[in-house]
Amino acid sequence: MAPTLEDVARAAGVSRSTASRVLGGYGPASPDTRERVRAAATRLGYAPDPAARALVTGKGYRLVVAVVGLDPAVLDDPYVDRVVRATAEVGARYGIGASLQWLPMDSAPTVLHRLAGDRSVCGAVLVNTTEAVLRALPRSLIGRVVSIGIGWPGVPSFDVDNGGATSAMIQHLYASGRRRIAMVTGPAWMPCTQRPIDAYQAAMVAAGLPVRLVPGDFTAAGGRAAMLDVLDRWPDTDAVFATSDAMALGAIAVLRSRGIEVPGDIAVAGFDDIPFASYGVPALTTATHPVERIAAAAATAVLEQTWMPPVTAYPSELVYRESA
Amino acid sequence: MAPTLEDVARAAGVSRSTASRVLGGYGPASPDTRERVRAAATRLGYAPDPAARALVTGKGYRLVVAVVGLDPAVLDDPYVDRVVRATAEVGARYGIGASLQWLPMDSAPTVLHRLAGDRSVCGAVLVNTTEAVLRALPRSLIGRVVSIGIGWPGVPSFDVDNGGATSAMIQHLYASGRRRIAMVTGPAWMPCTQRPIDAYQAAMVAAGLPVRLVPGDFTAAGGRAAMLDVLDRWPDTDAVFATSDAMALGAIAVLRSRGIEVPGDIAVAGFDDIPFASYGVPALTTATHPVERIAAAAATAVLEQTWMPPVTAYPSELVYRESA
DNA sequence: CCTTGCGTTGAGAGCGCTCTCACCGGTGTG
DNA sequence: CACACCGGTGAGAGCGCTCTCAACGCAAGG
Numbered sequence: 135m136a137p138t139l140e141d142v143a144r145a146a147g148v149s150r151s152t153a154s155r156v157l158g159g160y161g162p163a164s165p166d167t168r169e170r171v172r173a174a175a176t177r178l179g180y181a182p183d184p185a186a187r188a189l190v191t192g193k194g195y196r197l198v199v200a201v202v203g204l205d206p207a208v209l210d211d212p213y214v215d216r217v218v219r220a221t222a223e224v225g226a227r228y229g230i231g232a233s234l235q236w237l238p239m240d241s242a243p244t245v246l247h248r249l250a251g252d253r254s255v256c257g258a259v260l261v262n263t264t265e266a267v268l269r270a271l272p273r274s275l276i277g278r279v280v281s282i283g284i285g286w287p288g289v290p291s292f293d294v295d296n297g298g299a300t301s302a303m304i305q306h307l308y309a310s311g312r313r314r315i316a317m318v319t320g321p322a323w324m325p326c327t328q329r330p331i332d333a334y335q336a337a338m339v340a341a342g343l344p345v346r347l348v349p350g351d352f353t354a355a356g357g358r359a360a361m362l363d364v365l366d367r368w369p370d371t372d373a374v375f376a377t378s379d380a381m382a383l384g385a386i387a388v389l390r391s392r393g394i395e396v397p398g399d400i401a402v403a404g405f406d407d408i409p410f411a412s413y414g415v416p417a418l419t420t421a422t423h424p425v426e427r428i429a430a431a432a433a434t435a436v437l438e439q440t441w442m443p444p445v446t447a448y449p450s451e452l453v454y455r456e457s458a
Numbered sequence: 459m460a461p462t463l464e465d466v467a468r469a470a471g472v473s474r475s476t477a478s479r480v481l482g483g484y485g486p487a488s489p490d491t492r493e494r495v496r497a498a499a500t501r502l503g504y505a506p507d508p509a510a511r512a513l514v515t516g517k518g519y520r521l522v523v524a525v526v527g528l529d530p531a532v533l534d535d536p537y538v539d540r541v542v543r544a545t546a547e548v549g550a551r552y553g554i555g556a557s558l559q560w561l562p563m564d565s566a567p568t569v570l571h572r573l574a575g576d577r578s579v580c581g582a583v584l585v586n587t588t589e590a591v592l593r594a595l596p597r598s599l600i601g602r603v604v605s606i607g608i609g610w611p612g613v614p615s616f617d618v619d620n621g622g623a624t625s626a627m628i629q630h631l632y633a634s635g636r637r638r639i640a641m642v643t644g645p646a647w648m649p650c651t652q653r654p655i656d657a658y659q660a661a662m663v664a665a666g667l668p669v670r671l672v673p674g675d676f677t678a679a680g681g682r683a684a685m686l687d688v689l690d691r692w693p694d695t696d697a698v699f700a701t702s703d704a705m706a707l708g709a710i711a712v713l714r715s716r717g718i719e720v721p722g723d724i725a726v727a728g729f730d731d732i733p734f735a736s737y738g739v740p741a742l743t744t745a746t747h748p749v750e751r752i753a754a755a756a757a758t759a760v761l762e763q764t765w766m767p768p769v770t771a772y773p774s775e776l777v778y779r780e781s782a
Numbered sequence: 783c784c785t786t787g788c789g790t791t792g793a794g795a796g797c798g799c800t801c802t803c804a805c806c807g808g809t810g811t812g
Numbered sequence: 813c814a815c816a817c818c819g820g821t822g823a824g825a826g827c828g829c830t831c832t833c834a835a836c837g838c839a840a841g842g
Contacts, residue, residue, distance in 0.1 A: 136575055136598040138798055149822045154800060161801090162819055179596060181575025185509040186798035189827045196557075210733045212536040222560050233520075233557035236546050251460055251505025253828080254578050272503060274460040354737050380733070387737045409534045409704070410734055413678045413711045462828055473792045478830060485831090486790060510828035513797045577798080 137178040145174035157182065185254050194256030196231040197221060197433060198249060201261040203239030203323075210353050210380035211408040213425060217261060217282065220429035228437050230256060243270040250275045257436035259429070260289070264325055280432045280442070284325040290442035292432040296326065296377070296405070299421040299450035300333035303375050303403050306419075306452060308341060312373035312401055316346035318360040318381050324352075330377050330405075346371065350381045357384025365392070372400055373458065379404035379411045379420055386414060386457065401458035405450075416456035424448050461502040470498035481506065509578050518580030520555040521545060521757060522573060525585040527563030527647075534677050534704035535732040537749060541585060541606065544753035552761050554580060567594040574599045581760035583753070584613070588649055604756045604766070608649040614766035616756040620650065620701070620729070623745040623774035624657035627699050627727050630743075630776060632665060636697035636725055640670035642684040642705050648676075654701050654729075670695065674705045681708025689716070696724055697782065703728035703735045703744055710738060710781065725782035729774075740780035748772050 143153035148167060155161035156171040157180075163171075174180075184195045199218050214234070222232035233255075237245050242263075249255060250272035257278035260267075268286040271279070276288040285291025300317075307315050317334045320327035331347065338345050348363050350356040357376055361384065364371055376382040382404030389396050396402050396416055404411060404420040411418040428448050435442045467477035472491060479485035480495040481504075487495075498504075508519045523542050538558070546556035557579075561569050573579060574596035581602035584591075592610040595603065600612040609615025624641075631639050641658045644651035655671065662669050672687050674680040681700055685708065688695055700706040706728030713720050720726050720740055728735060728744040735742040752772050759766045 136577075139800095140798075150799085151801080151822055151824090152820085155821090158800075162821090164820065167820080179571075179574075179598070181571050181596070183513075183575050183577045183798055184572070185576060185578040186513055186827090187800070189507075189510055189513060189798080189829090190800045192827075210536075212534075212539060214539050215536060218558055219560060231559065233559070234542055235555065235557070236543060247503075247505050248508070250503075251507050252509060253460075253507045254509040272505070274503070354733050358737075383734065383737050387739070390739055409678050410707065413682075413707050414738060415711070415714055463830095464828075474829085475792055475794090475831080476790085479791090482830075486788095488790065491790080507828055510797090511830070513799090513828080514830045516797075 136183075137180045139180070139182065141178055142171065142174045142180045145178060146170040188253050192253070194252075194254055195229075196233050196255050197225050197436065198233050198235050198255050198258040199261060199429075200235045200237055200246065200249070200258050200263075202237045202242050202263045202267055204236075204262055210378075211406065213406075214261070216425040217259070217429040220426040221259060221433040224430050224433035224437065230437060232433075237267075242267045246270070246275065247272050259432045259436065262324060262326070264323070278436055278439070280435045282428055282432050285444050287444075290435060291445045292428050292435070293326070293445075293447060294423050294425075294428060294450050295447035296450065297329040297333040298447070299405060299452075300330040300375070300377075301337055302450075302452055303405075303421055304334060304337040306454075307373045307375065307401060307403065307458060308337075308343075310401065310458070313343055314346070314368065314371050315343065315373040315375060316348060316364045316368060316371045318348050318350040318357060318364070318374060318376040318385065320349075320377055321351050322349060327377070334375070344368075350376065350378070352378045352380060354380045354384035354387070357381025358388050359384075361385035361388040373403070374400060375403045375405075377405045379406045379408045379418060382418055382420070382457070383410065383414055386416075386418070397456065397458050403458040407453050411453075412455060414457075419455045419458035420453050421450045422453060423450060460507075461504045463504070463506065465502055466495065466498045466504045469502060470494040512577050516577070518576075518578050519553075520557050520579050521549050521760065522557050522559050522579050522582040523585060524559045524561055524570065524573070524582050524587075526561045526566050526587045526591055528560075528586055535730065535734075537730075538585065540749045541583070541753040544750040545583060545757040548754050548757040548761065554761060556757075561591075566591045570594070570599065571596050583756045583760065586648060586650065588647070602760055602763070604759045606752055606756050609768050614759060615769045616752050616759070617650070617769075617771060618747050618749075618752060618774050619771035620774065621653040621657040622771070623729060623776075624654040624699070624701075625661055626774075626776055627729075627745055628658060628661040630778075631697045631699065631725060631727065631782060632661075632667075634725065634782070637667055638670070638692065638695050639667065639697040639699060640672060640688045640692060640695045642672050642674040642681060642688070642698060642700040642709065644673075644701055645675050646673060651701075658699070668692075674700065674702070676702045676704060678704045678708035678711070681705030682712050683708075685709035685712040697727070698724060699727045699729075701729045703730045703732045703742060706742055706744065706781070707734065707738055710740075710742070721780065721782050727782040731777050735777075736779065738781075743779045743782035744777050745774045746777060747774060 143150045225232045260281040281291045348360045350360040406423045407420045467474045480487050549556045584605040605615045672684045674684040730747045731744045
């Protein structure tokens with residue numbers, strides 16, 4: 135159906151080699167030949183098959199953003215879209231396309247194995263990957279794979295400094311007089327959950343304050359449930375730090391429905407600085423998440439193939455609004 | 459680097475043909491041979507190269523979700539994620555992977571042309587495509603491409619019945635006593651903008667009510683600006699229908715900051731029923747957008763290659779909450 | 783004894799492409 | 813006149829895979 139290089143060559147009255155040389159723009163060719171080949175290609179609507187090309191050159195032509203085990207409900211904001219977009223932008227500068235690949239938790243190793251054999255992919259950016267997945271990472275993928283989240287020997291990690299952000303937020307809450315600060319975390323199975331918990335615990339223990347941890351799931355509904363739980367277990371809580379804005383927004387909804395003042399009675403802070411953070415009442419105090427910067431760095435790392443430090447943490451900044 | 463079928467065959471002491479037959483599971487082979495080949499494949503960590511396979515079979519192995527010209531800021535909700543996810547799920551049932559491809563407005567024809575030549579792709583689902591893009595659609599893509607949004611000869615269209623949803627919403631607003639109903643639309647360049655406008659105008663004219671149209675951009679910030687505009691031009695407006703929840707939420711933020719009661723003074727309705735719609739105060743009245751159903755149908759259509767009606771509209775349902 | 787049929791196997795072509803290499807005719811040098 | 817050289821060109825190998833086809837050994841049937 136689609137015309138091949140052979141078709142173009144025939145139409146231009148030259149050999150396949152010459153056509154390839156002209157279209158690929160690498161070898162010598164007379165102006166006349168050049169012209170004829172190009173004209174034929176346009177006339178036939180020829181587009182080279184990158185898959186066939188990859189087969190012979192041994193170089194892939196697409197970068198895969200592999201998202202591990204994320205139920206879309208887990209994310210009430212377009213996090214993955216942002217990662218793919220940033221990756222695509224970087225890839226475009228290298229003539230490389232970006233593809234999204236969802237890896238259901240249970241079949242992640244299988245899919246990754248298939249990916250490893252695919253000569254059309256030149257590398258991958260793992261998102262939200264777990265230790266189990268990294269452990270099973272195909273050997274042939276090492277060196278052309280990076281991770282947004284936790285790292286692994288041979289797999290450099292890029293992530294927001296959510297530990298630092300947590301410390302800063304707790305500090306802010308403390309400075310504004312809060313002493314009974316609860317934290318709504320991500321789900322335990324997600325690797326990005328641990329560091330904020332550690333930072334929170336360290337800060338609370340250092341200040342001699344009680345540790346109040348409740349697991350969430352990064353959704354507004356989850357934040358709602360978690361807030362209910364906090365209220366139930368520790369009624370005297372005066373501040374809540376949720377590790378995602380969606381959860382914080384859910385928490386605020388609960389508080390408002392109970393007639394509890396925010397931030398008067400309970401301060402609420404989030405994380406991510408999603409668009410809706412500033413549109414609620416009260417506007418959400420939160421910490422930025424430089425997704426694009428992180429994804430761009432990750433993509434660049436696999437495309438450039440240059441040495442990368444095992445872990446790169448990107449600073450998050452506090453955004454002071456009304457809720458805390 | 460990565461082992462090839464040849465390597466496996468050699469390790470198992472058989473020919474490449476036999477190895478292919480065993481691993482592909484199509485031809486006869488003695489139990490002993492079968493065993494040896496499989497063992498060798500596992501031991502070497504072999505994964506077949508789908509690109510090479512596609513080259514000979516002529517069948518692609520991935521379905522591309524091609525999103526035309528959408529700035530991520532345009533969407534404050536994970537619409538694209540949802541489409542990709544649904545597509546991936548359908549694809550998985552056919553052993554076909556899904557890839558996301560962003561098409562910047564200006565380079566859409568070029569990228570589509572490249573896509574057409576790529577033997578690794580078996581088809582595409584166009585999202586938010588425009589007439590200009592469809593006009594330039596490569597011939598070899600016709601028959602294996604569908605559109606979520608507007609259609610084209612040979613390109614069946616799947617979309618939510620946003621015209622019907624608009625009529626229903628206006629009717630609801632009218633029934634609850636509203637008479638000066640303004641509408642915040644999508645950006646003019648997006649093809650999904652027109653039908654709701656037509657439906658709104660028809661309803662208003664039929665009821666002898668004034669038409670009050672303001673363009674938005676599907677973001678919360680855009681909704682904010684549009685609401686300001688409405689207030690400025692038609693201070694007596696008593697209802698606003700925004701064609702996305704994000705815009706409706708932005709509109710509500712403006713009204714609240716002005717001390718205007720919602721829905722007391724002005725009713726606000728949205729479209730999409732995103733997660734945050736129910737978390738604001740007041741909870742947003744809106745219309746559902748069955749993205750997954752639509753995407754699944756679109757993906758199935760290209761994978762099944764069966765005849766499809768030129769246009770399939772999926773019903774939207776009104777969700778009555780507090781804001782209207 | 784030869785034929786037929788069957789289960790099993792490997793040789794080989796070829797998918798669309800890149801790229802090395804050899805070739806060809808024309809020009810410049812010794 | 814022989815030689816090297818050079819821009820321009822095509823033949824052909826081969827990337828990893830699938831799949832057709834022929835060949836092989838062996839049992840059953842005539």
